[in-house]
Amino acid sequence: MTLLAIENLSLSIGETPILKNIGLSIEPGEVLGLVGESGSGKSMTALAIMRLLPQGARADGKILFGGENLLDASEEAMCRLRGDDIGMVFQEPMTALNPVKTIGEQVAEGIRWHTGAGRAEAERRAAQMLDRVGLSSAKFPLSRYPHQLSGGQRQRVVIAIACALKPKLLIADEPTTALDVVLQAQILELLRELVDENRMGLLLISHDLAVVTEMSDRIAIMRSGEVLETGETARTLSAQQHPYTRQLALASTHVPAGRSLPSPLWGGSAIRLSEAKPVSRGGGIRSPASRLTVSASLRPLADPPHKGEGRHPLLEVASITRDYPGPRPSLFSKAKTFRAVDDVSFSLMPGRSVALVGRSGCGKSTLARLVLALDKATSGTIRFMGKDITGRPEAELRQARRNMQVVFQDPYGSFNPRHRVERLVAEPLSLVEPAPDPLKRRELVAHALHQVGLKPHDMQKYPHEFSGGQRQRLSIARAIITRPKLVVADEAVSALDVSIRAQVLDLFAELNRTLGIAYLFITHDLTVARAITDEVLVMHEGRIVERGTTAGVLDNPQSEAAKALVDAAPDLRRAISHKLREQG
């Protein structure tokens, strides 16, 4: 009997339609992957099943769970179902647990609530469940608080809460999006095991096609509140009948034109798919001529790159180390230091792009802050354009700052919402001497917007008037307005949907080609590294453990850390060929 059947589910909040005639079904023991870009209605579908919709939401249609229509169920009946027959795991493990309650209390709470078990009995079962999700009570006693656990461990606790009563259906809404690839692989494996053990149905929601492909038996593809296509994972993704499915798949593995020869993605037959290996990139894109296309009108801002530049590294990092004071055990004892970046050296030639990859907490972002002179190194030196920038006063850094800019992960959080685009994009111009007059400023902003594919009249708008992808274009415009030699991109495309990500990657590649900008790309996403960079630095516990050409390192990793990253990274091609073998 079908575990969950959603029939003609429509949902609107106020006057805005969110879901349109959704139809989905899940059998016991089956994994249904729900894929779509942000705003497509995936999470709303999940919340509708749980009946935890925001105020003012109105749902029509049927959500049949064990034959009963949940949309007609009373709130009391829903409370009995939630946490008992239907469990849910959320995206953000850092905030999904109550910070003032111990993990034991939080896991035991649902058990006590639903079974009426006593405290001791509930805690015993909670300990068992935590053990099952990989938090052994010896190392992680029930008395731990969430803040004493890492993100991956917290997500295990959330899974323990959701699965404590062996639900018939588990809804996992982007359960691994906030985790690094290695943790992601572990959590997905755990979910898979729990599904197999209890013949639990799993609704896996993700924007990541590769993750869903690896995990699910069937897949449903959503866009703007509609399910466009649904079917067996392998067949759906190899046939790609719906153009949007094709678009999603292409965008997921997108490599900017000219960076790499795109491999034949979907050959139609399983054999050809499994043969399809990423082809290493032919170099020679950045001819001096292309670099000289920098418009002559911009000369007052930056000297055009001259020919001799190529021989000297743009950025040289030598034995850089950064220690942070750890927590002090008591008022008078000295704090132990935590070494976030440990003796790192590398150099970056003009116009090249380097990926800095590693698991979360490995020190990537600290290193980026050091390079940007936003943080002081404990020891070591960083030379940028031949000048030592370590430990210099702010006044002496102006020249360097103007030549290196940054693009952050969160395009919204990095803009002051009350300023217009003109002012936001023009911000770095304060580093330029002599300061351009208002007319010139405008011209420069307009030009920068044009270069990132936005309209000059967009400068009168506010950040909230743009979509996520457009906002990231704005932050790129802001980064390139001073004609920098180096752009540090800290997870610059991680928060973007795949199709927008593809566009932004294209933009990065194009700016590299036309303006000769070098990139330091900080990412945990190896697909991104592969798409856009020439070299890779693999970072682990503060050290660079492996370096080499991007294709070389990613196709044939040597160090443990790099192997772990490469193995864990979801790969759409690999996943599809695997599924095809499995599902025939």
Add this chain to the structure above:
Amino acid sequence: MTAYLAQRFLIAVATLLVASLVVFAVLEVLPGDPARLMLGINATPDAVEALREQMGLNSPRPVRYLDWVAGMLSLDFGRSYTYSVPVIDLVAERIAVSLPLALISLVLSVAIAIPVGAFAAQRRGRAGDAVAMGAAQVGVAIPNFWFALLLIYLFAVWLRLVPAGGFPGWSAGVWPALKALFLPAIALALPQAAILARVTRSALIETLGEDYIRTARAKGLPFGAVLWRHALRNALIPMLTIIGLQFSFLLAGTIIIENVFYLPGLGRLIFQAITQRDLIVVEGVVMLLVATVVVVNLLVDLSYAIVDPRLRTR
């Protein structure tokens, strides 16, 4: 945790030190000679001089400051210029009224505010919320002396349940004393409760938007249980801050209510001491109040650490 507490404690001590310097300095520059004040305008200059000498007013300022601080540390706040009794006795008498009054008002305020705030937060944007917050608005807006007069009219004049004013003293028995504090406590508690209810509501609403609330709902807990078990404790920090401030206010800022009910409390003591230029009493009481505020803040800081385990590891 120890480090956190030690740090808070050091800050408290430093605050007291700075406050004592400020109080001493301000009273130094104020006009008025206590010796002349005590002896009256007809006293001979010699007599005044002799008294000044006797009171130690002729010593250099640093010496007098240190004497004053050392005296306070041994609970010797000097003798009142007006009444010629130890300041500590005057204060003790008044605290016996003000402290119970403040405590009762605070308990009332919390007991009213939390349920009302929770009620409003649970019905956010609905009629119940509007009614509760409308009532709170009125509670903040009503002048408390006017409300006190209404209470006197209702309970003392009309229902004749409690006396209209005055304080019989604890020696007259606990029950009559409590009865005398009943109306002033309500009059003091109401506006505080109204403020605290608003804070409670907004803190709860913010907390209810957190991800872990959704996790708790997904466990199957009904909304009400989630609010009391998960949201309230997380909302406590802003609430505790306000409660701490309110207690300090209730202890000394109650002069109007003390006057309406004719209560011999600390507020009236300060007021009288100022009008009579009884500066040594003013000094003593002000330092005492500073100390109370500092101690209350310390307790509030401590309670943060009890409420939020994340602060314990600091």
